[in-house]
Amino acid sequence: MLGLGVATLWLSIIVLLPLAAVxxxxxxxxxxxxxxxxxxxxxVSALRFTLLVSLLTAAVNAAFGTLIAWxxxxxxxxxxxxxxxxxxxxxxxxxxxxxxxxxxxxxxxxPFGIDVAYTQFxxxxxxxxxxxxxxxxxxxxxxxxxxxxxxxxxxxxxxxxRTVFRRIVLPNLVPAILSGAALAFARAVGEFGSIVLxxxxxxxxxxxxxxxxxxxxxxxxxxxxxxxxxxxLLVSLLVLVGIRGxxxxxxxxxx
Amino acid sequence: MTVSRPWxxxxxxxGLGYLAALLLVPVAVIFYRTFEHGIGAVxxxxxxxxxxSAFTLxxxxxxxxxxxxxxxxxxxxxxxxxxxxxxxxxxxxxxxxxxxxxxxxxxxxxxxxxxxxxxxxxxxxxxxxxVIFSTPGIVLATIFVSLPFVVREVTPVLKEVxxxxxxxxxxxxANAWQSFWRITLPSIRWGVAYGVVLSVARSIGEFGxxxxxxxxxxxxxxxxxxxxxxxxxxxxxxxxxxxxxxxxVIALVTLLAMTMIKPRREEEEH
Numbered sequence: 001m002l003g004l005g006v007a008t009l010w011l012s013i014i015v016l017l018p019l020a021a022v023x024x025x026x027x028x029x030x031x032x033x034x035x036x037x038x039x040x041x042x043x044v045s046a047l048r049f050t051l052l053v054s055l056l057t058a059a060v061n062a063a064f065g066t067l068i069a070w071x072x073x074x075x076x077x078x079x080x081x082x083x084x085x086x087x088x089x090x091x092x093x094x095x096x097x098x099x100x101x102x103x104x105x106x107x108x109x110x111p112f113g114i115d116v117a118y119t120q121f122x123x124x125x126x127x128x129x130x131x132x133x134x135x136x137x138x139x140x141x142x143x144x145x146x147x148x149x150x151x152x153x154x155x156x157x158x159x160x161x162r163t164v165f166r167r168i169v170l171p172n173l174v175p176a177i178l179s180g181a182a183l184a185f186a187r188a189v190g191e192f193g194s195i196v197l198x199x200x201x202x203x204x205x206x207x208x209x210x211x212x213x214x215x216x217x218x219x220x221x222x223x224x225x226x227x228x229x230x231x232x233l234l235v236s237l238l239v240l241v242g243i244r245g246x247x248x249x250x251x252x253x254x255x
Numbered sequence: 256m257t258v259s260r261p262w263x264x265x266x267x268x269x270g271l272g273y274l275a276a277l278l279l280v281p282v283a284v285i286f287y288r289t290f291e292h293g294i295g296a297v298x299x300x301x302x303x304x305x306x307x308s309a310f311t312l313x314x315x316x317x318x319x320x321x322x323x324x325x326x327x328x329x330x331x332x333x334x335x336x337x338x339x340x341x342x343x344x345x346x347x348x349x350x351x352x353x354x355x356x357x358x359x360x361x362x363x364x365x366x367x368x369x370x371x372x373x374x375x376x377x378x379x380x381x382x383x384x385x386v387i388f389s390t391p392g393i394v395l396a397t398i399f400v401s402l403p404f405v406v407r408e409v410t411p412v413l414k415e416v417x418x419x420x421x422x423x424x425x426x427x428x429a430n431a432w433q434s435f436w437r438i439t440l441p442s443i444r445w446g447v448a449y450g451v452v453l454s455v456a457r458s459i460g461e462f463g464x465x466x467x468x469x470x471x472x473x474x475x476x477x478x479x480x481x482x483x484x485x486x487x488x489x490x491x492x493x494x495x496x497x498x499x500x501x502x503x504v505i506a507l508v509t510l511l512a513m514t515m516i517k518p519r520r521e522e523e524e525h
Contacts, residue, residue: 004338007331008346014399015352018364021374025367064273071270075263083271085514089278091453092506092513094460096480097499100487101281104288104496111284129277161258183354190357192463193480197487210357210463217363217467226367229360236355240348 022233026226037227045204046212047231053120053208054188057127062181065135066173072136073143087137090130095193098129103198118200123208126194131184138180139173146172175250179243186239190232282503289500292493300497308474309482309498312390316478317458320397324454328405329447333439335406336413353402361399362467365392388470393478396464401457405450408520412446413439415524445519452516456509460502 027034037043072084090098102125104110107117116122146169154164192210199206201215209232216225258266289297300306334340335347353361368374369386379386386392420442424434440447462480469476471485479502486495 003330004334004340007327007334010327011331011346011349011402014395014402016349018361018368018399019352019356021367022360022364064270067266068270068274071267074258075267077267083274085510086274086278088510088513089282089506092456092460092509093282094462094480094483094502094506096462096483097285097460097502097506098281100483100495100499101285101503105281105284125277129281132274132277186355190355190360192357192359197484210359213357213363214359214463214467217359217366222363222366222370222372225363229357229363232357232360236352236357240351240355244348 019233022226022229025223026230028223028226033223034227034230037224038231042203042207043209043212043228046207046209047228049120049123049205049207050189050209051235053123053127054185056124057131057188058181058185060124060128061131061135061184062177065132065180065184066139066177069136069139069143073140087133090132095130095191096197099126099194099197102126102129102194107198117198118202118206120206122198122200123195123206126198127188127191130191130194131187134184134187135177135180138176138183142173142176175246179246179250182239182243182246186236186243189235189239285496285499285503289493289496296493297497297500300494301501305473305477306482306498309477309479310501312393312475312477313459313479316390316393316397317455319394320401320458321451321454323398324401325405325447325451327402328409328450329440329443331406332409332413332443335410337418350403350406353400358400358461358463359467361464362396365395365399365464365468369395387468388472389476392468393465393476396468397458397461400461400464401454404453404457405447408450408453409443409446412443412520412523416442443523445516445523449513449516449520452509452512456506459505 026037068087072080072087093101102122103117105112106114106122106125108115116125150168151164154168155161159167190210191208192214195208196211196214199208199211201207201211209228213225213228213232216222216228301310331350335343335350366373366387368376369379369392370376371380371387373387376387384391386395420438421434424438429437460480461478462484465478466481466484469478469481471477471481473485477485479498483495483498483502486492486498
């Protein structure tokens with residue numbers, strides 16, 4: 001029990017106390033100040049763009065992630081183990097390096113002449129990079145465990161490939177795809193390092209909430225920054241709750 | 256599902272093409288841009304006093320944050336895997352918070368507690384302790400962002416291993432400490448190692464939270480990732496690339512370690 005007490009205390013001091021400070025101090029100037037900060041045109045526009053681009057990121061990586069997971073599990077080719085190891089690169093590479101890297105390749109000095117720097121597409125690109133592993137790593141183990149006899153049975157009963165994929169493979173993968181996509185979404189909503197260089201931080205166009213908060217802190221408006229942060233915290237909490245629900249649903253699905 | 260050969264190859268090309276455009280080519284380009292002016296220039300720019308101080312600070316912060324998170328991670332994982340207490344589900348959910356929260360919000364949270372106008376700012380300042388714009392702030396931010404890794408890697412292994420061996424040891428007269436060192440720790444060591452590798456990578460690479468609390472004083476509170484950003488903003492592209500390449504090498508070493516540890520960790524789980 002001593003261990004539990006110490007560990008919980010540590011978690012409280014390191015994580016919970018600072019987060020409580022964000023929520024409590026966001027209303028330092030009263031609720032109207034909080035509301036003004038949250039509903040300012042720039043904050044709303046940044047939040048809307050953040051949520052939309054994160055949703056798009058989650059959707060694109062859900063599709064490509066599932067495809068790549070399938071290639072890594074069911075296909076055979078040389079160098080597959082290396083490719084499999086490289087999937088985790090976005091987790092290992094510092095986000096600022098990821099941002100600089102993408103800016104080098106798809107920015108003004110692009111060797112291929114593709115310059116998308118400081119556009120909304122650039123933000124999407126950065127988010128796709130940093131969230132790439134989530135869906136792949138969620139789907140891969142499920143695909144490995146998937147009972148292939150079910151598929152063979154369906155085929156022998158005259159189902160075509162499309163039907164087998166739609167009726168057997170996909171339904172088994174859906175919980176994993178969704179929870180991977182939810183993790184990607186959560187990560188995308190809060191992402192900062194990879195976006196800060198490539199977005200150009202143009203208000204009403206490429207400014208995301210995390211960069212907006214950073215600018216507020218820099219211009220010495222911590223209370224207003226805390227207000228927007230509280231909204232982001234709420235989004236994170238909702239996603240976490242959603243992932244827990246998905247986990248339970250997936251576990252039920254297994255049985 | 257038996258996919259015909261042309262379809263299989265088409266899927267392979269699409270999948271690997273996506274990976275190449277998003278991952279491989281960009282990372283190759285960073286190394287190309289770094290070394291296009293020769294290795295001498297690169298060496299010079301990663302051995303300037305500012306760069307060496309940034310590198311040292313990053314290592315120091317990592318050396319403090321990772322062991323603390325490892326101890327916390329093992330203790331917490333044992334409670335989550337073995338303990339029975341009220342609020343376990345809630346505690347389990349709270350541990351994931353650092354993964355879901357924006358690094359900028361984490362930085363701001365620390366400023367609001369430990370900054371000059373923060374909850375403890377005044378009393379800390381009176382005691383002569385500076386947290387924000389100083390190393391302790393960077394350490395706190397790093398601990399925060401890398402907190403869940405060890406817990407998340409070790410908990411499933413502990414559940415899988417079970418506690419029969421520990422109970423046997425206890426009946427044979429081993430105390431809790433002996434049973435932990437001789438039985439529990441050896442059976443979870445690869446899970447711990449995997450969590451430590453992930454924590455180290457995140458600690459070295461953290462940017463957002465650190466950038467809010469550090470104050471970015473060159474030679475004092477500037478970490479390696481902050482150095483990359485500063486050089487880029489100061490139009491020192493070659494310098495930014497050199498520091499990035501150094502971080503990319505660290506990332507590749509991390510990846511190698513992950514690849515080597517992963518199968519062993521999975522063995523522990525079965």
